[in-house]
Amino acid sequence: PLFDPRVFRSPRLRATSLGLTTGFFGLFALFFVNSQYLQEVKGYEPAVTGLAIVPLITGMAVVPKLAARWSAHPRPVIGGGLALIGLGLLGASTVDAGTPYAVYACWLLVISAGTGLSMPALTLGVVTSLPHHQAGLGSGLGTSAREIGAALGVAVTGTVLAGHTGFTAGMGPALRTVAALVLAATALVVTGLREPSRPAPTTTDARPPVREP
Template structure:
């Protein structure tokens, strides 16, 4: 994903952001209230009492949070810092895709051997470790950077099938449509949060670098590309400031993935130790069983 023209260096004012979050929270509460009252809810919030469903939804959200946070900055890091062309940046991300293309077929066997909780533990550890390693490898030789991408790809490769299976198995067959919709919703939520959080931290790190932009223009350009065009003499300072902001954002994403992933794993372990799972029943089945 190329964001060379969209990595903004100016943030919306705090009141706009806070108002948007407040409106989103209010609308979410209204949605929950309506869904609890209607006879045939689109997505019954009570379903999230199931540890299997709630932990899988959290896990899917955090997987896409980490991956789209990476997508937001990866191409720009390759182009601005390493001087890759657009084509070279596209080729440069191939190490991330290799595990997804080659290794996904082996994940069901790993799940049968080690179980979903253990596989998810490895998935989130790899994704978090890869993001953290990438933040330090951004200034190293490309093969080191490519190794970080490969590790992240391994984490996504392990997480996605596990979480998809867990969401699907947490609901009865007649609610397969709900399971599919929930997967899509959590992916979109994670993607949006990943871009928003990583983009905000990157921007803050970029604009608050003391040594950046010795001849800062006023007003500040909206993108890194504009900054380089308006202050060509500051090319090195601008790219270093951008890289610093991107690295800080990647480290934050790594921490979020690690902590939220741990919560998802705890919920998954709890679900797989429950009698309903042990007997091969879904949470809905066990609630209605005599």
């Protein structure tokens, strides 16, 4: 009774919810293989691995401040950010034991920049697609979209890895699969943001109003 599914009549709400799911789908696919690649394939110690993922944090910290300048144009910001996540995953799928860390760090920066670019606009898009008194519902929908995306990212990546004889052999195909799905979903998100947005319906009393005599 707390959730009215009619809110998804809003194209903007559908698109931004899918965008959040897509972004976290790609991000958690990377999280699933990132430390394994750095420690098992590259041979880094845990402390060095922690330092090696700093580029993944940098973009998320810096880019949102730049993205705020284009807040009046959410469609290219969201589409560009999600596309960067997909392209970064494609790039990361090409690495192996002999890949220099600097190359891998560049792909981490691309993914983190895409995340920092798209996530604030997507979060704002979900919340503002609903009336003010349903802001809590919008926040809950955004959180649910992130959790679903994270779970699917781990599930798809793990499934592809399990189909290969070793981690090194499976990492590339897993990330390529996720990247293809991210880019396909990005096209759907951008298309959805193109449609005219309608205000989401609110739950109201269905009885006709009583007129004063």
